[in-house]
Amino acid sequence: MQNGPIRLLGTGPRAAARQAGVLLTVAGLLALLGILNDPGHSDRLLLVALCDAALALITLLVPWERLHPNSPAVAGIGAFGVLGLSTWSFGGIATGTGPFLVLLYAWAALHFPRWILGAYAVPATVAYLVPLIITGQSPIVLGSAFILLPAALAIAFLIEAHARHLRDDRRRLARIEQWRTAMINTLAHDVRAPLSTVRVVLEELRETATGQQARMLDAGLRQTARIARLADGLLDVHRIDSSGELKLDRAHHPAHALVKDALSYVRDDADVRAEVDLDLRIFVDKQRFEQILLNLITNALRYGKAPVIVRVVRDGAFDRLEVRDHGPGIPETLRPRLFGQFAAEGAQGVGLGLWIVRQFAAAHGGQASAEARDPGVAMVVTFPVV
Incomplete structure (x- = not known):
């Protein structure tokens, strides 16, 4: 799933960056829609939208596949910063910050190891609490961080564990498939050399055989021909399983x-x-x-x-x-x-x-x-x- 600029599913640095770009684009569009509900803060919301757009553009243009596999995680730090800016722009209302914070954690859990999720706790806490403090929110509102942030981290750990399990299973299945392919190719190709020798020997014996011996050798020749076709059939199974195509005569x-x-x-x-x-x-x-x-x-x-x-x-x-x-x-x-x-x-x-x-x-x-x-x-x- 790594090929194609418009594909969002998959794993790896490019897939992670593309998904982050989509999340940031959605956040920017929501900031623009917020101007309709709060025209008094249109300048701040426009700034948020521009920051989201700039960060989304960076995530989509940087050649992440040439960098460290975990390098797109830096986009998450920038996204937390924009979320904090968004909370401040709305006058300390964290209604939109909370869900997007959880969503960012979920995105990170799909692509990065657990230590990165733990490291995100600092920027996530700062992004959530600082705008609330600056805008003078009540202790009850500030206390919501002690519920939201641990919950977001716990959800992220669960997603990361499940994603890691699926990745391990996929690698295991890939190894099994490699062994299966090698086995099929070995059986299909290596059986032909000894089979050709057997067929030549049977044909030599058949030239001088008569009666019951001739019938037995004919049966042996038919079965060697069948084994050769079965070897071809093994290759057909592999071709069908891998490409879904089979040429017929x-x-x-x-x-x-x-x-x-x-x-x-x-x-x-x-x-x-x-x-x-x-x-x-x-x-x-x-x-x-x-x-x-x-x-x-x-x-x-x-x-x-x-x-x-x-x-x-x-x-x-x-x-x-x-x-x-x-x-x-x-x-x-x-x-x-x-x-x-x-x-x-x-x-x-x-x-x-x-x-x-x-x-x-x-x-x-x-x-x-x-x-x-x-x-x-x-x-x-x-x-x-x-």
Whole structure:
């Protein structure tokens, strides 16, 4: 959130200075409005407005990012001074000084450490009490400082503690994200070299193999190809998670052939049946479609019950892939987060399969959903007809 001159949210010196500039600008505008209610002190209020404007301009123009991270805190000292001037301008009425003093403390608590908040106690006390003393306010009014200033400081300490906790959490999550990215890249890239060696060995053996050995080597070659695609899929997960974008290589493919090729990676003893029109052609990325289908089949075999039925039909402007199991269905507690990351994590998996399905479906311009069946559930993915 550090880029862009008009952005107010975020942390760091520039964000702190911009927020201080906005607070001072608002204070200056209120001083100008005060002239309407108290024209007798228009010269003083105009002076307050000019001081607020000058200080706001300084906070916005100084290159704080080149200075110490806590350097914008000096703007707070100037702001306390202007608040004191404002109280004096209104003849010792601290109605506006109190709220802005608390607001300044809250601003400082979001950006600076606790010792700065403690150091602010001196300028804050001076800014609040001196104008009241100069204008001859009663001891009762002066005594309000012993309520307002400790309360403002306590509020600031609470905000600072919470903001510090959030910053620590953000740094921790950033470290986790760095490790996750490094792990994904390592798994996705480093697995390719040994996998290529395995594939070459299997291809060499396949040239002279016959019978059962040939079938076993063919299965091994298919699985090595699948592992390579899974490595690419890991990279896809990282790209989707970081940028939200995924490039597809879409073309028209016969749906029956796509499903048949995907089912060749399913174990032989799995009761998976395909019901696909031989003449139907769908406009998809072949590799992503295969990943979608295998994820849905794996999910159905893991959490559902056989038989698993795969259907691809045309439904108006969409082609509809349906993978249905005959199990107990989806628990009600899982439905709201079914297609989220880690939705079904546990001993049987990490819960990324359906999230990947949803992302691939969205990249195609379709969507993924779950439909109840009696018995079981049907996972449905749609693809636009082109």
